[in-house]
Structures are given as structure tokens and as C-alpha cells.
Amino acid sequence: xxxxxxxxxxxxxxxxxxxxxxxxxxxxxxxxxxxxxxxxxxxxxxxxxxxxxxxxxxxxxxxxxxxxxxxxxxxxxxxxxxxxxxxxxxxxxxxxxxxxxxxxxxxxxxxxxxxxxxxxxxxxxxxxxxxxxxxxxxxxxxxxxxxxxxxxxxxxxxxxxxxxxxxxxxxxxxxxxxxxxxxxxxxxxxxxxxxxxxxxxxxxxxxxxxxxxxxxxxxxxxxxxxxxxxxxxxxxxxxxxxxxxxxxxxxxxxx
Amino acid sequence: xxxxxxxxxxxxxxxxxxxxxxxxxxxxxxxxxxxxxxxxxxxxxxxxxxxxxxxxxxxxxxxxxxxxxxxxxxxxxxxxxxxxxxxxxxxxxxxxxxxxxxxxxxxxxxxxxxxxxxxxxxxxxxxxxxxxxxxxxxxxxxxxxxxxxxxxxxxxxxxxxxxxxxxxxxxxxxxxxxxxxxxxxxxxxxxxxxxxxxxxxxxxxxxxxxxxxxxxxxxxxxxxxxxxxxxxxxxxxxxxxxxxxxxxxxxxxxxxxxxxxxxxxxxxxxxxxxxxxxxxxxxxxxxxxxxxxxxxxxxxxxxxxxxxxxxxxxxxxxxxxxxxxxxxxxxxxxxxxxxxxxxxxxxxxxxxxxxxxxxxxxxxxxxxxxxxxxxxxxxxxxxxxxxxxxxxxxxxxxxxxxxxxxxxxxxxxxxxxxxxxxxxxxxxxxxxxxxxxxxxxxxxxxx
Numbered sequence: 250x251x252x253x254x255x256x257x258x259x260x261x262x263x264x265x266x267x268x269x270x271x272x273x274x275x276x277x278x279x280x281x282x283x284x285x286x287x288x289x290x291x292x293x294x295x296x297x298x299x300x301x302x303x304x305x306x307x308x309x310x311x312x313x314x315x316x317x318x319x320x321x322x323x324x325x326x327x328x329x330x331x332x333x334x335x336x337x338x339x340x341x342x343x344x345x346x347x348x349x350x351x352x353x354x355x356x357x358x359x360x361x362x363x364x365x366x367x368x369x370x371x372x373x374x375x376x377x378x379x380x381x382x383x384x385x386x387x388x389x390x391x392x393x394x395x396x397x398x399x400x401x402x403x404x405x406x407x408x409x410x411x412x413x414x415x416x417x418x419x420x421x422x423x424x425x426x427x428x429x430x431x432x433x434x435x436x437x438x439x440x441x442x443x444x445x446x447x448x449x450x451x452x453x454x455x456x457x458x459x460x461x462x463x464x465x466x467x468x469x470x471x472x473x474x475x476x477x478x479x480x481x482x483x484x485x486x487x488x489x490x491x492x493x494x495x496x497x498x499x500x501x502x503x504x
Numbered sequence: 505x506x507x508x509x510x511x512x513x514x515x516x517x518x519x520x521x522x523x524x525x526x527x528x529x530x531x532x533x534x535x536x537x538x539x540x541x542x543x544x545x546x547x548x549x550x551x552x553x554x555x556x557x558x559x560x561x562x563x564x565x566x567x568x569x570x571x572x573x574x575x576x577x578x579x580x581x582x583x584x585x586x587x588x589x590x591x592x593x594x595x596x597x598x599x600x601x602x603x604x605x606x607x608x609x610x611x612x613x614x615x616x617x618x619x620x621x622x623x624x625x626x627x628x629x630x631x632x633x634x635x636x637x638x639x640x641x642x643x644x645x646x647x648x649x650x651x652x653x654x655x656x657x658x659x660x661x662x663x664x665x666x667x668x669x670x671x672x673x674x675x676x677x678x679x680x681x682x683x684x685x686x687x688x689x690x691x692x693x694x695x696x697x698x699x700x701x702x703x704x705x706x707x708x709x710x711x712x713x714x715x716x717x718x719x720x721x722x723x724x725x726x727x728x729x730x731x732x733x734x735x736x737x738x739x740x741x742x743x744x745x746x747x748x749x750x751x752x753x754x755x756x757x758x759x760x761x762x763x764x765x766x767x768x769x770x771x772x773x774x775x776x777x778x779x780x781x782x783x784x785x786x787x788x789x790x791x792x793x794x795x796x797x798x799x800x801x802x803x804x805x806x807x808x809x810x811x812x813x814x815x816x817x818x819x820x821x822x823x824x825x826x827x828x829x830x831x832x833x834x835x836x837x838x839x840x841x842x843x844x845x846x847x848x849x850x851x852x853x854x855x856x857x858x859x860x861x862x863x864x865x866x867x868x869x870x871x872x873x874x875x876x877x878x879x880x881x882x883x884x885x886x887x888x889x890x891x892x893x894x895x896x897x898x899x900x901x902x903x904x905x906x907x908x909x910x911x912x913x914x915x916x917x918x919x920x921x922x923x924x925x926x927x928x929x930x931x932x933x934x935x936x937x938x939x940x941x942x943x944x945x946x947x948x949x950x951x
């Protein structure tokens with residue numbers, strides 16, 4: 250198959266799984282039309298491709314929560330893809346556990362990421378009794394930091410441009426690039442930490458609704474307790490990672 | 505295949521503005537009624553437009569059963585769910601006609617949350633000659649009334665009246681993706697991502713849950729319901745498809761909650777084609793029973809498959825819709841096109857199947873001759889009454905003159921919704937905000 254050099258709306262003539270901004274490598278040019286990753290395993294860039302697919306998927310899941318009406322089917326399919334990658338990386342031994350540390354990370358990156366979550370958390374927060382009590386302060390404190398960082402202006406505004414699910418699919422949203430760059434250099438473990446600030450109760454609206462229907466605060470606090478005592482991750486480091494990812498996925502998948 | 509196009513008439517009456525695409529005008533569903541006389545479309549703005557086929561007349565030989573606008577009404581309005589702080593879209597996801605039982609027509613239309621039953625009636629006569637009222641409806645002065653008369657029905661201009669007869673609300677937590685009327689003509693089902701409910705057409709405050717795949721722990725959710733349909737003849741059987749590419753045939757006589765399937769239709773994965781996108785492209789976007797009831801047609805991202813109800817192990821036929829996209833899956837994942845949900849359709853005799861693709865292309869497969877054709881629905885490429893020219897997508901190698909290369913396909917022009925007349929070779933194609941109706945002038949075979 251001849252490689253075309255002209256760029257078009259499709260971005261690549263051959264799909265090598267590269268995300269934007271990453272340099273092409275010669276080694277992967279022999280990919281045939283099948284798209285089977287097995288063919289690429291020998292290529293040195295395979296893990297890079299897989300990593301970028303993982304990042305792209307996580308960003309997509311974040312965007313799901315920014316939409317007015319998250320599409321559950323799409324979320325589930327993306328989450329399954331993330332699980333697949335993560336399982337494979339665990340088998341390869343490339344899935345690294347990162348201790349929750351903020352030292353090495355630029356505050357800019359952290360705030361942008363949290364900003365996305367804060368916005369979706371705010372949207373998902375129902376005007377119910379006591380829902381945000383224990384948790385709103387964390388979210389609000391993160392939010393209050395943002396206006397004082399002028400460097401955030403451009404990514405912040407472009408992130409919030411993506412507010413409609415009915416967008417033209419021909420072009421890739423600009424804001425995704427912005428978000429993507431912040432995630433580009435992260436290790437998988439660090440990405441999990443993005444979601445650690447957000448209590449899963451924001452997203453388990455079914456439980457919230459059930460609690461409310463069941464009767465005021467008593468039912469509601471039962472639900473929150475149930476969520477707070479989420480099953481502990483099984484022992485073993487690799488299993489622990491899987492458990493953490495499940496927790497992440499649970500947050501991301503619930504509407 | 506020789507085809508007539510009827511685009512100009514339809515587009516003129518359907519489009520508000522020819523120069524740009526209004527978001528609300530994007531057609532989201534197309535459905536013929538059981539005789540094919542009526543064609544209903546739903547759009548993103550919550551409107552339903554019904555077209556009626558003109559009877560063929562000798563006086564106007566050109567209008568051989570063309571479709572004209574019959575009625576337009578607002579079916580759903582945007583709503584706001586205050587508990588979840590989420591907007592509920594007014595977009596019509598599906599329309600299904602009820603079998604006609606009297607002079608009126610009825611259809612079900614649904615958005616993400618609420619199903620409505622609409623009754624469409626015609627009025628072409630009105631009574632004249634009342635004793636107590638005059639022509640304008642004002643009460644007469646009784647002293648002027650000297651004799652009694654019997655009111656007479658006089659013809660008037662046809663008026664089509666549409667009224668909502670039932671509203672089936674609050675049945676679904678998740679987004680409704682399908683509705684299907686049962687062959688018993690008394691019940692119907694509605695399916696969302698995780699549950700399927702059975703309703704009685706006359707009862708709106710109660711529905712029965714017949715399928716529930718919601719896990720106790722949402723963490724464990726890995727599969728959702730993507731489409732469902734009742735069997736055309738057996739009122740106890742229905743099928744639902746999943747995001748993992750499986751079909752489940754359920755029998756309502758077996759249990760009240762049909763979580764256990766009677767039959768599971770699943771094709772084993774091809775290990776040579778395995779990639780991170782395998783599951784996504786295996787997700788079934790539409791399932792349709794054949795008119796005979798013997799087969800099911802499914803659409804996943806790259807193929808359409810025919811399944812025999814008697815064989816669960818694999819489909820009996822598989823047709824490639826656009827296999828040239830297989831090497832582009834990552835880019836299609838990036839721009840979200842890989843999540844597009846295409847529909848599929850049988851023709852009246854179950855011998856030809858049809859489905860949409862990108863670049864305003866749609867594909868037809870003849871099951872008997874194993875021939876297929878790619879056609880395009882666009883005003884540029886087809887004038888009214890012109891014969892549609894088959895299109896070809898080239899993937900490198902020899903390129904013929906009118907071929908389109910894979911890289912110049914327009915992925916914003918997708919044909920997701922198509923419908924086939926129940927008896928004749930007439931098809932309705934929704935291309936974004938345009939509706940195309942193609943008729944086969946001559947009963948010719950596909951070439």
C-alpha cells in the first residue's frame with residue numbers, strides 16, 4: 250500500500266494508531282490493512298501506541314461526563330477498551346503503580362484536569378439534601394484556585410467549548426488536543442489519581458435516586474455509606490491496580 | 505438497478521432552508537407503515553413528518569405514486585430532568601406504526617425517555633345547516649327560526665388531525681433505543697440501555713419489566729442493550745442485541761423476567777482480526793426480523809449478518825459493508841465515528857438487504873445472486889428521475905474514473921436511517937436533513 254503524504258480530514262492514510270503530536274517511526278510502516286495489533290507487537294513503538302490509545306480513551310471518558318447526556322453504550326465500550334489495554338499492560342508488566350504524589354507534576358496540569366472533573370461533578374450534582382455536604386468543600390477549594398492562575402485561561406475556555414454532544418464529527422474538537430497534551434506524559438497510575446478527588450457518589454445517581462425515593466435522609470445516608478465502604482481491592486500489587494481501575498471505571502461508567 | 509428519484513419534491517416541502525443544515529432538521533428515524541401508503545420521519549427537533557403516497561392516476565402519468573407531505577406535528581419537546589440536572593433531548597429516536605384497525609392511523613414515537621401514541625385522522629366533510637347555530641357558529645335568534653332542517657354533511661378540504669392519545673412516561677431510567685409493537689396488537693415493548701419494558705397500549709401508568717441486565721454493582725457493567733424487536737408472528741418471542749455482538753432470543757412464556765435467554769446467537773471471534781477495537785466493531789447497532797420470521801438481520805460497524813433462528817453458532821450470511829475501514833479503526837475511534845449506529849432493512853420478500861454507510865453511500869446486497877451495489881444519495885449526483893449510478897470505493901491499486909478513494913470519503917455524511925417499503929421496491933433514505941425516496945420503475949434484477 251503506498252503511503253500518501255497529503256493530509257486530509259482523515260489525518261492518516263494508514264492507521265498506525267499514533268495520536269497527534271507523536272512522531273512517526275519507520276519501523277511500523279509495514280502494517281497491513283488489518284489493523285491487528287498482533288502484527289505490531291514486534292515494533293518498538295507498540296507500547297507507545299498502546300499508551301496513546303489508553304490516554305485517548307481516558308480523555309474520551311472524561312468528555313463523556315462533560316456532555317449533557319452521557320451515552321452509556323459509548324462509555325461502556327470505551328471503558329472496556331481501557332480495561333483490555335490495562336489487562337495487557339499488566340501481563341506485560343508495564344502497568345506501573347504510582348504513589349499518589351504531586352511533587353513531580355506541574356500544578357497547571359493538575360488544575361486543568363481537576364477543573365474538568367469539577368465541572369462535570371457540578372453538573373451531575375443533584376439539588377438533593379446533603380449530597381454535597383461532605384465533599385463539596387474539596388471541589389470548591391480546587392475551583393477557587395483556578396481563577397488565580399492566569400495561565401489557565403486558554404485551556405480552560407477551550408475545554409468548555411466542548412459542551413454539545415451534537416457536534417460535527419468531521420473535525421476533532423480542539424479542546425481534546427489541549428486535554429490530551431496534559432495527559433501525554435503521564436504514567437497510567439498518575440491518571441487514576443485524577444479521579445481520586447471525586448467521590449463516586451456524584452456519579453451513582455441511581456443510588457441517589459433510590460435513596461431519595463426510599464425516604465429522605467435515612468435512605469440517602471445508607472446509600473452514601475454503602476458507597477463509602479466500597480469493596481477493598483484484592484491483595485497483590487497487580488490485582489490492586491485492577492481493583493483501582495475498576496473503581497475508576499465505575500466512576501466513569503455511571504451516569 | 506434502474507431507479508427513479510423523487511428528491512426535489514420531497515426536499516422542497518421538507519427543508520426549511522436549502523443553504524445550511526439546521527441541527528433540528530436532522531432526520532433521526534424513518535418508517536413506512538404496514539401498507540407502505542404512509543412514511544413517517546422523526547427529527548432531532550422532536551417533529552414528526554408523515555408523507556402519503558399519491559394514488560397513481562392516468563391524468564398525471566409522471567406522479568406514479570409519489571410521496572407528498574401529509575401531516576407535520578411536534579411530537580416531543582425538550583425537557584429538563586431536575587433531579588439529575590440533565591436535559592432530556594426531544595430527538596425522536598424511533599417511530600413504529602400500529603397496524604391499522606379503523607379509518608384512523610396510529611403510531612408510537614419515542615425520545616430518550618417518553619413514548620407517545622399519536623392518532624392521525626382525516627376530516628373531509630363537515631355538517632352544515634344547523635338549526636340553532638348559523639354558518640359561523642353563532643347562536644341564531646330563535647324568533648327567526650320558522651322551520652326545522654336536518655343538517656347535511658358537505659365535503660370540505662381535507663384536514664389531517666393529529667392528537668396524542670397516550671403518553672407512556674417514567675418507564676425508563678436510561679435512554680430508550682428501541683420500541684417494537686407486538687403481533688398481538690395490544691402490547692409493545694420499549695428498550696433502554698439496561699432494561700426492556702412491556703406495555704399495554706391502553707395503559708400508561710404501568711409497565712412490566714421483562715429484561716434487566718443492570719448489574720448489582722455498576723462497576724461490573726460491561727454490556728448494554730443496543731436494540732430489540734418482537735417476532736413478527738410469535739407474540740411471545742422477542743430478540744435483543746448487545747454491545748458485545750450477541751443476540752438473545754427470549755420467550756415470554758418461560759418466565760416473567762426474561763433474563764435467561766432461550767437462545768443465544770454469538771459468532772466466535774476471529775483471532776486473526778483481533779485488535780483493541782474488536783469489541784467496539786462487533787457491537788450490534790440494529791436488529792431486524794425478516795418478514796418471514798425465519799431470519800434476523802444484524803448490523804455491526806463493518807458488516808451486516810443474516811442469522812437463522814435455528815442456528816445459534818454463527819450467522820448464515822455475512823456481507824462486508826465497508827471493509828476498507830478496517831485499517832482505519834483507530835482514526836475512526838479518535839473522531840468517534842466508530843460509535844455510529846447504522847440501521848439495516850429487509851425488502852418485502854426478504855431477498856435483498858440494505859444498510860447505510862459514509863459519504864452518503866448506501867449498500868444493497870442480493871441474498872440470492874450474492875451481488876451487491878453501492879449507491880449515493882445526494883442532490884449533486886442525482887437529478888430527479890435520473891437513474892442512480894453505482895459507486896465504487898477504491899482502496900489503492902487500479903482506480904477507475906468515478907471511483908472515490910477511501911481518504912476522500914466524507915465521514916460527516918452518514919446514512920444511519922433507511923427504510924424499505926413493505927411490498928414494493930421503494931426505499932427511503934435519510935441523509936442528514938434530507939429525505940430521499942427512490943422507486944424502482946421497472947421490476948429489474950440488480951446487476
